[in-house]
Amino acid sequence: MPPRNCALCDQARAILKRPKTGQQICKDCFFYVFETEVHNTITEAKLFKLGDRVAIGASGGKDSTVLAYVMKTLNDRYQYGLELFLLSIDEGITGYRDDSLETVKRNQQQYDIPLKILSYDELYGWTMDAIVSQVGKKNNCTFCGVFRRQALDRGAAMLNVDHIVTGHNADDIAETVLMNIMRGDIARLGRCTSICTQGDDTIKRSKPFKYAYEKEIVMYAYFKKLDYFSTECIYSPDAYRGHARAFLKDLEAARPSAIIDIIHSGEAFEVKEEVKATQKxxxxxxxxxxxxxxxxxxxxxxxxxxxxxxxxxxxxxxxxxxxxxxxxxxxxxxxxxxxxxxxxxxxxxxxxx
Amino acid sequence: MSCENPTAEADAIMPRKRKYDKSRTCVKCKENAGNVVVRHAVYCRACFIPQMTYKFRRSLEPYVNAKPDGPRRTALKPTGNLLVAFSGGLGSTVLLDLVNRCYVSPDPTLLTADGGRDHPRNERVWKRVHVCYVECCDVLLGTKDRTEEVKNLVEQIQGVEFISLRIQDAFDSSWWNSIFHEDSNGDVVVDLSDEMLPFVTTGSSTQTPLSAMKAYLASLPTPTALPTTLNNLIRVLLQHTALNTNSSHLLFGTSLTSLAVSLISNVSQGGGFHVKEEMQEEWFPDARLAKNSKIGSVRLIRPLKDISVKECGVWAWWSRLRVIGREEWTWPGAKPGIGRLTKDFIRGLETDYPSTVSTIVRTCGKLSPKGSTSGQCLLCQRPAQEGVQAWKARIAIRSHDDVALAGTSVPDPPGHALAPLLCYVCHTTLTSKGTRAAPALYPSHTSPSVGISVPLWASSYLLGSALHDESSDTGFVEPVAFSGGKRMSQEELRGAISEFILD
Structure with a gap:
């Protein structure tokens, strides 16, 4: 089949097929639409105020690496006036975390963004290695998830920032919608599609990649030649989330719009008022x-x-x-x-x- | 490496699964030995039968009277007749049996006989009961016509009337005219290659209903869209039949298990706005159609929604019901769609997590639609959420014009476009493409070169409506964020996205 022209500019040769729309487009148009969609997400939800101090949750994985790059790019291009920081949590997993933190340190140099690393050991007196040695691999995700969430907020408080942005992408959100329905977690189901969450006494948390497909994030990293680390947990993954993720990948293979369709579903319903009244x-x-x-x-x-x-x-x-x-x-x-x-x-x- | 020879290794033998969790005694009467285990609870046959009847009536009777959940049993007064949807499958067979034994020919072994023969509660609830079967064999290659078989089975039941439809009736103007006395004065042809779905009105179609139906199915972009479309067509055909037979209630034999599957499948296709309808709904037909009917709306109820497929199976076995079975909807060369994948996934999950199906249904029962409704979807006749096209335009840029329009209000759609009249699910069903082209469904069938016809309820609306006017705290569970400590090379990155790279 002869090479097609880009469906957007109709000038350059298309080199990729966008999973999100199925369109065949060129590299420059891909960068442009990817970044512009993230910008639209940010402005539509009015995520930031001029002069906000914003911490980017950075693990060294693909999502947070691309997020740091795109936040820096958009902040410069559209003059958000944000003061950006990288915030990393060192869970204390020997032979792995040290390496991924090296990526974050390189990002700090490349993007000229200050970096703060906070460790579980420093905060709780326990590393994940020590926790796994006590609890085994079966339940360690419970500890890590709870500790990481608090650690991010505490790190943000140390940096005195107004806002934390995380690299959660559309696949993560779709997976969470499905998982919360299947395990009956009505409280989380009601709020898991919100782009920004903030309690009365908590730091704002946002997901600018809410509508960005994981595959497109990988494509962006590939074409921009960003370096990141593969993100497979060396300790056992959450079995239930594993089921949900595998199912979502099957759905995506059957129809790529499934991811965004699930997010649309999550945004189209809410918890009934009478049920909300019974929640803690x-x-x-x-x-x-x-x-x-x-x-x-x-x-x-x-x-x-x-x-x-x-x-x-x-x-x-x-x-x-x-x-x-x-x-x-x-x-x-x-x-x-x-x-x-x-x-x-x-x-x-x-x-x- | 072990060959897992059971004679040599004790570990290679699968441990036999225990049938009983705790006790063999029935949890209800606490006397008899149990005969069936339902999600860890053991029931004897004598307790299972009334328990199942109770669950069935509990899901149906609160919604029989015009005012839902009013005073019941002593005064079940529906505003119209009853239509039972029958597919030949296990659920609808059990449903038909329960309807018959509770409301058509009351079975004294199921119902208590308090109050004497002439007590109001012993009056027949629905004056007429119809059973409707929709035959799909003409569009499913290699399947047989079961209409006669179903007819014979239904006619064994005294006091019910059998109605047979064919799926292509959705495109058959003579069927439409016979029930609504509305002459077809044209056809509406839609162009599926444009996401706004522009349409034109033409003179009466020269295609046969079956040919139009096949063209419609063959133009769908993914295997997911096929069963979704068939399910919607069957449901809407039944709704119109209910209206025509003055049936205020339309019952489906959807079991708890099937409901869990359809809920997840629906959510996965963008139907979060329809979660309530997926469980139970009330259809208010177009005023033009309702004017000749004695009923204002049709209530669609799934009275087996608390009864698992296993319980249905046990009921059918003990009641010696004959289950005809329904044909699997498969198309040669087509990969499984979202519906099929969901079914397999939920069935598998149920093995490891037995409460999954009831958790899904209970969770979805706690949800309500968010946002306002822009009307009724022209195709599926369910509420359409406002702003669907604007939402789609906002989250994915499809042209450089979209960028220029970002932040401004969404422009008015072209005058003759179907997209603004559809719900999210129907629009996505017609427009969302797979990674590969769908296989040709009917190799010998030639599709019309320009566009496809739409079902009659949609074309009737478009031809008769003004549109035809020519002038006009995080809840987020954090995903596992550790990594294996290996820098991704360009080759590895490329491998992860290779199916989307074109060169």
Missing amino acids: LQQICKRCGYMSSNDLCKACSLLEGLERGMPRAAVTDRAFRKKMLEEDQPPEGLRTIPYFQRPSGETRVGTIS
Whole structure:
């Protein structure tokens, strides 16, 4: 078949087929539409204000590497006036995290963005290697997910930023919609398609790649020759998420629009008002001051389980969790998480459009 | 490496799965030995039968009266007749049996006989009960016509009337005219190559209904679109039949398992706005069609929505029901679509996580549509969400004009375009393409060179409407973010996206 011209500019030769639209386009048009769609996502949702301090969650993987590059590019091109930072969490996995952090350090040099690395060891007194040695590979994702979320917020507070952006892409969101339906997590289902989330006392979190296909992010990295690290967890992955991801990939193979169609579905429904009324209200953890749906946040109860040498009980044993709740303070000698201080954040005016 | 020889290795033998979790005794009467396990709960036959009847009536009776969930049983007063959708499959066979034994020829073993023979609760609920079967064999190559078989089975039941349709009736103006007394005065032809779906009106079609139906299916861009389209056509044909027979209620034999599959499949095709309709819906027909009917709307109910396919199977076995079975919808050379993949996935997941199907249905029951409705979708007759085309234009740039328009209001669609009149699912079904071209469905069939005809309810609307006027806190569960510690080379990167690189 003779080479086709780009479906957008009709001048250059098409070199790729966009998974999102099925159009055959040239490289320059691909860069242009990819970046412009992210810009549209940012401006449509009014994510930032002029002068915002924004931390980019950077793991060294493809999503965060491309996110750092695109945020830098858009900030310069459209004069967002953002002060950008790279924020990395070192979970403490020997032989892997050190390497991926090297990529982040190179990104710091290439993009001239300041970098802050915060480790689990520094924050919780535990590395993931140590946690896995206690809990095994089966439940370690629970610990890592809960700890990482808090670590990002605490790192952002240290940088005194207003906003954290993460590299969650359209595939991640579609997968989360499906997974939350299948496991009946109605609270998360109601908010997982929101581009930006912010509680009364938390730092804003956004996903500028909400509508960007994972494959297009990989294409962007490939054509821009960005370097990143493959992102397969060396510890066992979350089995249920693994099922959902494999299913989503099958759906995408059957019809590539499935990813964006699922996101559209997630945006087209909401939790009924009468169901919302029965959901727990957000509160503050009595021990560490971080947001929580109980008196004690999940990170504090998991950490106490680790410290007591009963990590599984903190995940599965209700009686154990209840006992911890009854004890306002942990027993002497157990490590706890430092009290969370939200960044002061100066008042800024004007939004980017 | 182990050859996994069971005679040599004890570990190679699959451990026998226990049938009972805790006790063999029935959880309800706590006396008899159990006969069936339903999601960890053991029931004896004597308790299973009333339990199943109770679940069926609980899902149906609150919605029989015009005002849902009002006072019941003593006063079940539907505004019209009943239409039962029958496919020949397990669910609809069980549904028909339950309808018969509860409402047509009441079975004293299922219903309590309180109140005496003349008590109001013993009056027949629906004056007339119709059973409708839609035959699809003409468009599914290699399948046989089961109409006679179904007719014979239905006619064994006293007090129900059998109606037979064929899927191509959706394009048959004589069928349309016979039920709505509306003469067909033209055809509407749509161009599927343009995402706005421009259409033109023409004189009466020279195509046969079957030829038009085949052309419609053959022009669909993906294998996913085929079953979705057939399901919608069958449902809307049934809705119109219900209207024609003055049936205020239309029942489907969708089991809990099938409902979970259809919910996930629907969400995966962009139908989040229709989650409520997927479970239960009320159809308000076009005023022109409703004017000759005694009923204002048709309520579509799935009374087996709390009953799993396993329970249906047990009921059919114990009741000695004959299940004709329904043909698999397969097309030669076509890869499985989203519907088929979802079915396989949910069935597999149910093995490891037995509560999955009921969790899916319960979760979706807690959702409601977000945003406003722009009207009824012309094809599927379900509510269409406002702003669908604007949303699609915003999230993916399809031309440099889109960039110029970003941030401004969406321009008015061209006067004769179908896209603004469709819901997200129907528009996506007609326009979303696969990575490869779909195989030719009917090799010997020649499709019309310009566009395809649309189903009659859509063309009737377009021809009769003003449109024909010529003047006119994160909930996000963080994904696993660790990596294996290997820098991706350009070759590896290329491998990951190779199917989308053209050179």
